[in-house]
Amino acid sequence: MKAVTRSRLAEDLRRLGVREGGITMVHTRMSAIGWVVGASETVVLALLDALGPDGTLMAYASWEEHVYRLAERPGEHRDAYRAEPPVFALATSEASRDHGRIPERMRTWPAAERSEHPEASVVAVGPRAKWLTEAHPQRDSYGRGSPFARLVEAEGQVLLLGAPLETITLLHHAEAIADAPDKRQVTFRVVVAEGGRPVERSFTDIDTSAGAYPYETLGLVEDPFAAIAQAAVADGIGVRGHVGQAESHLFPAAALTDFAVSWIEDRFGRW
Secondary structure, eight states, X not given: OOEEOHHHHHHHHHHHTOOTTSEEEEEEOHHHHOEEXXXXXXXXXXXXXXXXXXXXXXXXXXXXXXXXXXXXXXXXXXXXXXXXXXXXXXXTOOOOGGGOSHHHHHHTSTTOEEOSOTTTOEEEESTTHHHHHTTOOSSSTTSTTSHHHHHHHXXXXXXXXXXXXXXXXXXXXXXXXXXXXXXXXXXXXXXXXXXXEEEEEEEEEEOTTTOSSOGGGGTOSSOHHHHHHHHHHXXXXXXXXXXXXXXXXXXXXXXXXXXXXXXXXXXXXXO
């Protein structure tokens, strides 16, 4: 693997189109980039370099210990989880490892902000981090008023830094605001820290695991989010290039969301 430095990454990010002074939501697959001198810290620093002092970096964090469907776990695990459930604490609960190393690295970054939702939380670093993460709706957490809606409002960007197209979390926002029938929802219970003590709370949201819509009826040969993103690129939305050795994509958040909402409503109808 070729060595990749901070300055090389920042230069590649600018060339791809990361906008200085803007907000960029990043999804990263570190292994695709190459041998990064300084590892995940260097990647975050390079992203901040490309965004400049007035720019803000954002990532999907969620929570490593969140159990979406406890019934799917082995019996012993279910019993242990119910007996001593983990507690979501905004300042200390680890970001989900499924989303790579960058969200957890950002969560622990100086002056980082995190939104207060155990499943849909995001982390952000930069001047608009607090604005992005404050008052995260506890119901319909991907919909209007969410950090994802604010990213769109701010005309931010979505960067896939070596990450596959199906990882675009912003498409959950499109699912949430699409005016289509048959939207799937789930209700789950999580223990959260409130005022220094654990409190069990109930959350209802779109089904981000099985899919918010019956995509299985469409006969797709790829993940539905990948299909939407590929169609968007074919329609002239977003660009593709290399950052380090990673094939990467950069999308305008507002245009991608509008395209995805239309894609969903065209296939599943409108109320």
